[in-house]
Amino acid sequence: xxxxxxxxxxxxxxxxxxxxxxxxxxxxxxxxxxxxxxxxxxxxxxxxxxxxxxxxxxxxxxxxxxxxxxxxxxxxxxxxxxxxxxxxxxxxxxxxxxxxxxxxxxxxxxxxxxxxxxxxxxxxxxxxxxxxxxxxxxxxxxxxxxxxxxxxxxxxxxxxxxxxxxxxxxxxxxxxxxxxxxxxxxxxxxxxxxxxxxxxxxxxxxxxxxxxxxxxxxxxxxxxxxxxxxxxxxxxxxxxxxxxxxxxxxxxxxxxxxxxxxxxxxxxxxxxxxxxxxxxxxxxxxxxxxxxxxxxxxxxxxxxxxxxxxxxxxxxxxxxxxxxxxxxxxxxxxxxxxxxxxxxxxxxxxxxxxxxxxxxxxxxxxxxxxxxxxxxxxxxxxxxxxxxxxxxxxxxxxxxxxxxxxxxxxxxxxxxxxxxxxxxxxxxxxxxxxxxxxxxxxxxxxxxxxxxxxxxxxxxxxxxxxxxxxxxxxxxxxxxxxxxxxxxxxxxxxxxxxxxxxxxxxxxxxxxxxxxxxxxxxxxxxxxxxxxxxxxxxxxxxxxxxxxxxxxxxxxxxxxxxxxxxxxxxxxxxxxxxxxxxxxxxxxxxxxxxxxxxxxxxxxxxxxxxxxxxxxxx
Amino acid sequence: xxxxxxxxxxxxxxxxxxxxxxxxxxxxxxxxxxxxxxxxxxxxxxxxxxxxxxxxxxxxxxxxxxxxxxxxxxxxxxxxxxxxxxxxxxxxxxxxxxxxxxxxxxxxxxxxxxxxxxxxxxxxxxxxxxxxxxxxxxxxxxxxxxxxxxxxxxxxxxxxxxxxxxxxxxxxxxxxxxxxxxxxxxxxxxxxxxxxxxxxxxxxxxxxxxxxxxxxxxxxxxxxxxxxxxxxxxxxxxxxxx
Numbered sequence: 012x013x014x015x016x017x018x019x020x021x022x023x024x025x026x027x028x029x030x031x032x033x034x035x036x037x038x039x040x041x042x043x044x045x046x047x048x049x050x051x052x053x054x055x056x057x058x059x060x061x062x063x064x065x066x067x068x069x070x071x072x073x074x075x076x077x078x079x080x081x082x083x084x085x086x087x088x089x090x091x092x093x094x095x096x097x098x099x100x101x102x103x104x105x106x107x108x109x110x111x112x113x114x115x116x117x118x119x120x121x122x123x124x125x126x127x128x129x130x131x132x133x134x135x136x137x138x139x140x141x142x143x144x145x146x147x148x149x150x151x152x153x154x155x156x157x158x159x160x161x162x163x164x165x166x167x168x169x170x171x172x173x174x175x176x177x178x179x180x181x182x183x184x185x186x187x188x189x190x191x192x193x194x195x196x197x198x199x200x201x202x203x204x205x206x207x208x209x210x211x212x213x214x215x216x217x218x219x220x221x222x223x224x225x226x227x228x229x230x231x232x233x234x235x236x237x238x239x240x241x242x243x244x245x246x247x248x249x250x251x252x253x254x255x256x257x258x259x260x261x262x263x264x265x266x267x268x269x270x271x272x273x274x275x276x277x278x279x280x281x282x283x284x285x286x287x288x289x290x291x292x293x294x295x296x297x298x299x300x301x302x303x304x305x306x307x308x309x310x311x312x313x314x315x316x317x318x319x320x321x322x323x324x325x326x327x328x329x330x331x332x333x334x335x336x337x338x339x340x341x342x343x344x345x346x347x348x349x350x351x352x353x354x355x356x357x358x359x360x361x362x363x364x365x366x367x368x369x370x371x372x373x374x375x376x377x378x379x380x381x382x383x384x385x386x387x388x389x390x391x392x393x394x395x396x397x398x399x400x401x402x403x404x405x406x407x408x409x410x411x412x413x414x415x416x417x418x419x420x421x422x423x424x425x426x427x428x429x430x431x432x433x434x435x436x437x438x439x440x441x442x443x444x445x446x447x448x449x450x451x452x453x454x455x456x457x458x459x460x461x462x463x464x465x466x467x468x469x470x471x472x473x474x475x476x477x478x479x480x481x482x483x484x485x486x487x488x489x490x491x492x493x494x495x496x497x498x499x500x501x502x503x504x505x506x507x508x509x510x511x512x513x514x515x516x517x518x519x520x521x522x523x524x525x526x527x528x529x530x531x532x533x534x535x536x537x538x539x540x541x542x543x544x545x546x547x548x549x550x551x552x553x554x555x556x557x558x559x560x561x562x563x564x565x566x567x568x569x570x571x572x573x574x575x576x577x578x579x580x581x582x583x584x585x586x587x588x589x590x591x592x593x594x595x596x597x598x599x600x601x602x603x604x605x606x607x608x609x610x611x612x613x614x615x616x617x618x619x620x621x622x623x624x625x626x627x628x629x
Numbered sequence: 630x631x632x633x634x635x636x637x638x639x640x641x642x643x644x645x646x647x648x649x650x651x652x653x654x655x656x657x658x659x660x661x662x663x664x665x666x667x668x669x670x671x672x673x674x675x676x677x678x679x680x681x682x683x684x685x686x687x688x689x690x691x692x693x694x695x696x697x698x699x700x701x702x703x704x705x706x707x708x709x710x711x712x713x714x715x716x717x718x719x720x721x722x723x724x725x726x727x728x729x730x731x732x733x734x735x736x737x738x739x740x741x742x743x744x745x746x747x748x749x750x751x752x753x754x755x756x757x758x759x760x761x762x763x764x765x766x767x768x769x770x771x772x773x774x775x776x777x778x779x780x781x782x783x784x785x786x787x788x789x790x791x792x793x794x795x796x797x798x799x800x801x802x803x804x805x806x807x808x809x810x811x812x813x814x815x816x817x818x819x820x821x822x823x824x825x826x827x828x829x830x831x832x833x834x835x836x837x838x839x840x841x842x843x844x845x846x847x848x849x850x851x852x853x854x855x856x857x858x859x860x861x862x863x864x865x866x867x868x869x870x871x
Contacts, residue, residue: 334675485786486785488785491678492678498786502748519748525715530719532678
């Protein structure tokens with residue numbers, strides 16, 4: 012069908028889709044997120060198509076036409092979900108497909124070897140919704156992801172999509188802003204600025220032109236929340252932006268996506284095209300008289316372009332460098348016009364807030380941080396992936412209930428939150444609720460929602476050095492503290508990890524942190540001290556061990572450790588000697604081996620291959 | 630023009646709304662150091678951070694660069710507090726570490742009591758070791774001269790002004806405005822036998838018909854003539870003999 016010309020027509024179309032849908036039929040949902048595709052989801056999907064075609068089965072298979080976005084449990088991909096049985100299979104291979112079709116699709120039985128198994132108890136869990144990784148989640152921003160085909164606008168409409176927009180078009184623009192204000196929605200990109208307040212101050216500025224922007228320049232290492240939404244449910248972002256534009260009186264929007272997200276760009280482009288065809292974008296949207304369109308602007312891969320003023324310059328075709336935001340972008344933003352910039356996750360929340368109301372949204376979360384937040388939970392936990400939980404959940408709940416505890420039964424040491432310029436929070440503060448204000452108070456930040464879990468084998472000085480190194484690479488070089496201060500900070504940290512640090516190093520580091528926090532031009536620089544400040548605050552003893560005792564307690568910093576073999580534990584199997592790239596392990600078969608410390612490059616291969624845990628670090 | 634009153638170091642001044650703090654302060658005899666700002670260049674400023682001052686507004690205090698912070702109602706500025714000096718000293722120490730041989734930076738650092746750098750120093754011979762990457766040169770080229778011959782390239786500590794690919798630029802007119810504006814004298818401009826060399830390119834100079842002094846590059850004359858329609862013969866004589 013062509014363009015939908017009114018709200019009534021859209022609702023009629025939705026009813027038509029619902030009547031044609033046959034939810035009782037078995038459905039195979041193959042995750043086509045980037046992670047699962049990398050793990051081989053495509054051959055799995057093709058195998059399903061082949062088997063179904065061969066057997067002439069009349070089922071609605073989500074292959075080719077209805078592959079889904081990311082389910083979040085990426086380390087176990089490719090993921091295959093089956094409906095209506097609500098079963099999730101992990102690490103599915105093409106050769107598993109005939110069995111799945113035979114047993115589950117036709118017979119309704121579970122293929123035990125493909126289901127989730129609790130790492131601690133060994134208990135099998137077949138039901139999608141009962142897997143601990145999913146059980147504790149509450150999905151708002153990720154509401155459709157994994158269940159709809161991102162390439163199908165019909166799937167989105169059938170799932171209730173664009174109902175937030177139809178409701179919004181019947182409201183006064185001012186009331187929409189009030190609703191967003193009352194919901195307590197705060198920016199999900201990192202700053203946590205109240206979205207409604209931002210919108211309100213933008214409409215207060217007199218102007219003939221206004222812009223709405225979506226920040227999809229997700230650059231934190233290990234973070235893929237926004238990517239997942241853009242890839243798996245692009246219409247939720249588009250719908251949010253249309254509602255925002257209507258409330259703000261804007262007629263042009265831009266989605267800024269980093270070019271490293273080709274699937275996001277492809278799915279967004281297709282979704283924009285589909286929305287235009289249906290009359291949901293462009294002139295006279297749904298016969299309301301309101302016109303708005305969205306363009307995609309592709310970023311070239313600079314981390315700093317996620318900073319709002321740099322992003323706006325980049326959209327305008329200038330060099331992606333921040334400017335002083337003494338005059339705010341709601342006043343003078345893109346092309347010097349009043350501009351509202353929110354990130355992908357923020358926009359994706361908007362349709363649900365309008366549809367279900369501010370009170371509903373505000374009932375979730377904490378006093379100061381409403382709603383849910385999507386986190387990418389990575390690091391040394393059993394279950395890694397993308398999770399959406401209510402604000403206020405404690406770090407421990409996230410790590411233990413959803414993450415399934417620390418990998419290999421090791422000790423939980425810290426979490427790093429907020430991306431490269433976030434901070435590290437120690438295990439002893441793990442009962443801290445995750446919300447904007449608590450994290451900031453603890454010396455870290457929410458950032459865009461990266462959570463890296465660290466165990467006892469992590470050296471906190473090395474962690475600070477790693478993140479500082481990242482920021483050195485990504486500093487745009489415009490202002491002195493960031494351009495010249497960060498490399499000096501990295502020098503000092505490197506010297507400490509190499510055992511050349513003196514007592515004065517700590518004071519110098521703290522001085523540079525002070526300078527960056529007060530003196531840098533943009534958010535990248537002012538928050539760049541967090542990795543160092545938070546690790547000094549909570550793990551000062553580790554710094555001191557490196558400096559005073561020339562010792563790395565976690566056994567990470569190469570200059571401060573030596574590898575040796577415990578003669579009691581060594582069985583003389585020769586495995587380490589065979590794998591040593593330096594050929595510096597000697598010893599006769601069935602006799603304890605020794606490592607020549609002078610030749611050893613501390614690569615750790617011997618420790619990794621030893622099956623008797625005989626290689627020790629001191 | 631709308632006027633607002635602003636307090637700087639305890640004294641109240643009337644100033645045009647949205648003018649920068651630095652100019653209002655300087656006009657009233659309050660000194661704030663600066664390097665990367667030039668009042669003739671709209672986009673200049675905000676980069677070197679030596680002009681950071683305390684801005685108190687709406688119950689909130691933060692350090693802002695005086696060179697581009699707009700004067701608005703209710704603003705109180707403090708230019709001489711322990712925090713301002715502490716951060717300025719930090720900035721100057723870093724600048725000194727970056728360009729240890731720059732006379733200008735050494736003097737400015739000394740006035741804040743910094744003689745020695747505790748950090749690694751960048752040392753070397755070429756222009757990089759005088760350049761503080763403030764971008765005033767590229768802003769002058771783009772906004773005052775209007776030719777866009779140079780731009781900031783690279784990023785982080787490697788950031789530097791350059792012609793495209795560090796090759797002689799076809800659009801450069803050899804006017805030397807960049808070298809003139811540079812706060813640390815980092816841009817080399819040499820003249821010998823009626824030829825000026827700047828940004829890897831030689832420019833033939835026009836000699837004054839009266840005194841014979843080579844005073845303006847031919848390329849600059851061409852540029853001005855093409856832009857203004859001014860009579861070419863005007864440039865036969867140097868400003869002293871017109």
